[in-house]
Amino acid sequence: MKKxxxxxxxxxxxxxTGGAQAQGYPTKPITMIVPFAAGxxxxxxxxxxxxxxxxxxxxxIVIENVAGAGGTTGITRAVTAAPDGYTIAMGHLGTFxxxxxxxxxxxxxxINGMQTIGLAGGTPILIVARKTFEPKDLxxxxxxxxxxxxxxxxxxxxxxxxxxxxxxxxxxILGTPKINAVAYRGTGPALxxxxxxxVDFMCDQIVSVAEQVRANTIKAYxxxxxxxxxxxxxxxxxxxxxxxxxxxxxxxxxxxxxxxPKEAVDKLVDALDKALNxxxxxKRLLDLGTVLPTAEERTPAGFAALIKRxxxxxxxxxxxxxxx
Amino acid sequence: xxxxxxxxSLGFGVALTLKNIALCFAGCLVGTLIGVLxxxxxxxxxxxxxxxxxxxxxxxxxxxxxxxxxGAQYGGSTTAILVNIPGEATSxxxxxxxxxxxxxxxxxxxxxxAAIGSFFAGCVATLIIAALGAPLTKxxxxxxxxxxxxLMVMGLCFAVVLARGSILxxxxxxxxxxxxxxxxxxxxxxxxxxTFGVASLSDGxxxxxxxxxxxxxxxxxxxxxxxxxxxxxxxxxxxLLPGWADIKQSAAPVLRGTFVGGILGILPGNGAVLGPFAxxxxxxxxxxxxxxxxxxxxxxxxxPESANNAxxxxxxxxxxxxxxPPNAVMALMVGAMTIHGIIPGPQVMTRNPELFWGxxxxxxxxxxxxxxxxxxxxxxxxxxxxxxYRLMFPAILIFCCIGIYSVNNQxxxxxxxxxxxxxxxxxxxxxxxxxxxxxxxxxxxxxxxKLRQALIISRGSFYxxxxxxxxxxxxxxxxxxxxxxxxxxxxxxxxxxxxxxTE
Numbered sequence: 001m002k003k004x005x006x007x008x009x010x011x012x013x014x015x016x017t018g019g020a021q022a023q024g025y026p027t028k029p030i031t032m033i034v035p036f037a038a039g040x041x042x043x044x045x046x047x048x049x050x051x052x053x054x055x056x057x058x059x060x061i062v063i064e065n066v067a068g069a070g071g072t073t074g075i076t077r078a079v080t081a082a083p084d085g086y087t088i089a090m091g092h093l094g095t096f097x098x099x100x101x102x103x104x105x106x107x108x109x110x111i112n113g114m115q116t117i118g119l120a121g122g123t124p125i126l127i128v129a130r131k132t133f134e135p136k137d138l139x140x141x142x143x144x145x146x147x148x149x150x151x152x153x154x155x156x157x158x159x160x161x162x163x164x165x166x167x168x169x170x171x172x173i174l175g176t177p178k179i180n181a182v183a184y185r186g187t188g189p190a191l192x193x194x195x196x197x198x199v200d201f202m203c204d205q206i207v208s209v210a211e212q213v214r215a216n217t218i219k220a221y222x223x224x225x226x227x228x229x230x231x232x233x234x235x236x237x238x239x240x241x242x243x244x245x246x247x248x249x250x251x252x253x254x255x256x257x258x259x260x261p262k263e264a265v266d267k268l269v270d271a272l273d274k275a276l277n278x279x280x281x282x283k284r285l286l287d288l289g290t291v292l293p294t295a296e297e298r299t300p301a302g303f304a305a306l307i308k309r310x311x312x313x314x315x316x317x318x319x320x321x322x323x324x
Numbered sequence: 325x326x327x328x329x330x331x332x333s334l335g336f337g338v339a340l341t342l343k344n345i346a347l348c349f350a351g352c353l354v355g356t357l358i359g360v361l362x363x364x365x366x367x368x369x370x371x372x373x374x375x376x377x378x379x380x381x382x383x384x385x386x387x388x389x390x391x392x393x394x395g396a397q398y399g400g401s402t403t404a405i406l407v408n409i410p411g412e413a414t415s416x417x418x419x420x421x422x423x424x425x426x427x428x429x430x431x432x433x434x435x436x437x438a439a440i441g442s443f444f445a446g447c448v449a450t451l452i453i454a455a456l457g458a459p460l461t462k463x464x465x466x467x468x469x470x471x472x473x474x475l476m477v478m479g480l481c482f483a484v485v486l487a488r489g490s491i492l493x494x495x496x497x498x499x500x501x502x503x504x505x506x507x508x509x510x511x512x513x514x515x516x517x518x519t520f521g522v523a524s525l526s527d528g529x530x531x532x533x534x535x536x537x538x539x540x541x542x543x544x545x546x547x548x549x550x551x552x553x554x555x556x557x558x559x560x561x562x563x564l565l566p567g568w569a570d571i572k573q574s575a576a577p578v579l580r581g582t583f584v585g586g587i588l589g590i591l592p593g594n595g596a597v598l599g600p601f602a603x604x605x606x607x608x609x610x611x612x613x614x615x616x617x618x619x620x621x622x623x624x625x626x627x628p629e630s631a632n633n634a635x636x637x638x639x640x641x642x643x644x645x646x647x648x649p650p651n652a653v654m655a656l657m658v659g660a661m662t663i664h665g666i667i668p669g670p671q672v673m674t675r676n677p678e679l680f681w682g683x684x685x686x687x688x689x690x691x692x693x694x695x696x697x698x699x700x701x702x703x704x705x706x707x708x709x710x711x712x713y714r715l716m717f718p719a720i721l722i723f724c725c726i727g728i729y730s731v732n733n734q735x736x737x738x739x740x741x742x743x744x745x746x747x748x749x750x751x752x753x754x755x756x757x758x759x760x761x762x763x764x765x766x767x768x769x770x771x772x773x774k775l776r777q778a779l780i781i782s783r784g785s786f787y788x789x790x791x792x793x794x795x796x797x798x799x800x801x802x803x804x805x806x807x808x809x810x811x812x813x814x815x816x817x818x819x820x821x822x823x824x825x826t827e
Binding site: 067068069070073102103150153158159160180181182183184185186188189192193195196198199211 | 465466467468469509510511512513514523526527667669670671675769773776777780781783
């Protein structure tokens with residue numbers, strides 16, 4: 001049924017665009033697999049970006065949500081599809097950099113086994129704690145956690161989630177991988193128990209925690225980015241606050257199967273760049289707390305370097321983390 | 325008080341937009357329809373309609389689903405009075421005196437007082453939700469993982485005790501629901517559990533697949549067995565508005581019914597079904613001449629119908645404030661909220677105030693609509709009772725299949741639903757009620773999560789659940805749970821319990 005609809009849409013598009021454009025890529029709608037449920041942060045970013053990219057490409061980018069196994073089900077399907085440029089995926093830090101160390105049986109290789117297109121945007125990570133937690137700033141926090149490894153509790157949104165990944169990295173850097181990790185089904189419930197003081201601290205994306213930090217129901221020690229965020233200007237960076245090693249961002253980016261035609265890659269890179277320069281698209285992304293990618297990160301090579309850099313950073317901590 | 329008023333005005337602002345009025349109306353209409361038709365209940369309907377709400381915003385979706393639920397309570401009484409078949413489980417007692425009134429030519433009065441009583445109860449229940457919502461939400465902040473776990477244990481104990489039929493069978497169904505909920509990837513370790521290598525099970529059994537199979541498909545199968553003969557009252561329905569004498573006779577039962585139903589509705593574990601029974605027993609005990617009951621006493625319609633509707637609405641309180649569904653329909657609401665990215669719980673009121681108060685306000689509007697839908701249009705509903713099953717059932721099945729497929733675009737889901745349908749039919753044939761299973765399934769995921777969280781925080785000590793110094797609430801909840809089970813198992817009470825449910 002789906003194929004029939006796509007086919008019809010393609011035929012209609014052909015009839016309208018005429019022969020000249022039909023020669024080159026793309027001649028039919030492109031499927032962008034989002035490996036999470038509709039409505040989540042990755043899905044929203046994918047829809048915003050795909051909407052503008054479709055205009056540049058002259059063909060619709062159709063979002064298909066294939067959720068499961070921390071996003072690896074959808075990415076597996078995308079990068080093992082025919083490399084014709086008509087199946088791509090919007091993945092994130094977890095599926096591209098953390099997955100190989102998180103899921104031992106992973107069926108794809110993000111470093112050597114796929115064609116990167118470019119980064120769509122990054123989201124800063126914050127270290128937050130319950131309001132009544134003793135340490136006043138990041139330096140005290142580090143000292144306290146190291147001294148009380150067997151007492152503090154960290155909350156996260158489940159194995160493979162951004163909060164689990166980034167907090168496991170933090171614990172690796174602090175040299176305290178054994179800290180009690182309490183798993184929740186999603187950021188919402190975890191944050192709830194942080195507000196009510198049941199758990200001590202967590203790491204999560206600025207979009208999820210900013211509201212509670214501003215309402216002063218939880219406190220933020222630092223933001224793990226190079227710059228402070230305009231959304232929370234009072235929160236220092238990890239560099240300013242004394243933990244320069246902890247630098248991590250949750251990001252979303254586009255990739256496809258290895259061996260895609262060069263023409264398709266070039267056109268997709270160009271469409272992504274145009275989308276990120278479009279005022280309307282930019283505003284919608286910035287409103288979500290997204291940091292726009294640099295010119296370098298918008299290229300296949302730049303994005304691949306980012307994936308590799310974060311994978312190298314995460315792998316030691318994630319491999320050592322207790323699982324399976 | 326002022327706060328409640330400003331909240332309510334926000335709610336009415338949301339509920340009175342054209343789109344939400346239309347959705348509320350659609351919900352009430354569908355609810356009345358399925359309430360009238362015996363065999364198709366609100367659980368089946370809501371699970372069938374779940375996929376359709378994907379396209380709506382969460383507030384609109386929940387307004388519509390809630391409308392179906394309480395609309396069904398109104399519709400159920402119409403069938404109970406006119407056909408002597410309870411359209412819904414909660415209108416069983418209405419058949420006793422309601423149908424007798426209809427036989428005496430007072431069908432219109434019975435329908436009228438049922439609708440008026442329900443309307444009154446609905447309005448009061450809406451106010452109760454508005455008043456209790458904020459304080460209960462504040463209380464919810466005192467709840468850590470241990471308290472939530474104990475609360476759910478208590479809820480499941482109530483569900484066992486309040487289920488119809490044998491306690492042992494209800495217990496088994498809840499356990500089965502809990503077991504089903506453990507299928508899928510482990511949250512902490514990423515290990516796959518009970519998936520038997522089937523890739524589509526790695527994220528667990530889909531809630532809508534289970535619900536639609538066990539309720540939608542199985543209900544249709546079950547109904548195929550029973551003959552189509554229906555004992556519709558042939559005579560005229562007569563005047564709808566009760567006279568002064570009738571109103572005077574019903575006023576006190578309506579008030580008492582609203583109170584009893586409202587309180588029982590808040591109880592976890594499907595207390596709402598008890599409301600009508602409790603109200604009927606109470607009216608019979610209080611009455612000067614109890615022998616009138618069963619022969620067309622208007623109190624026997626007014627009280628239970630009010631209790632029924634009040635309970636249906638206060639059942640939203642535990643869901644909206646604590647995020648814990650008290651019965652299977654509310655469990656479906658959890659599914660609907662989660663699909664829309666809203667995690668039910670205390671944060672709903674602060675983070676989505678327009679959803680919370682919009683839904684509360686829509687309930688009042690819905691009750692007003694139901695008064696209009698049910699009274700003047702009652703003739704139309706009676707005609708609907710004549711739609712033959714051979715047209716209705718295939719339509720329902722096709723609708724189910726399309727709905728299930730559209731959730732994940734997975735053909736395998738449809739097959740799984742059919743499998744669960746057969747399984748549900750088997751359960752019904754063997755006298756197992758599937759509703760506790762659905763409750764167990766939904767609570768199971770939460771319970772496991774909370775149990776493990778509580779134990780991780782306490783460094784593996786089970787003492788955390790009964791620690792009277794640190795966690796007195798948890799201890800109290802567990803004591804209530806044990807007491808409820810113990811009382812229900814006492815020989816004298818368990819005999820009485822059987823009487824209540826067979827009546």
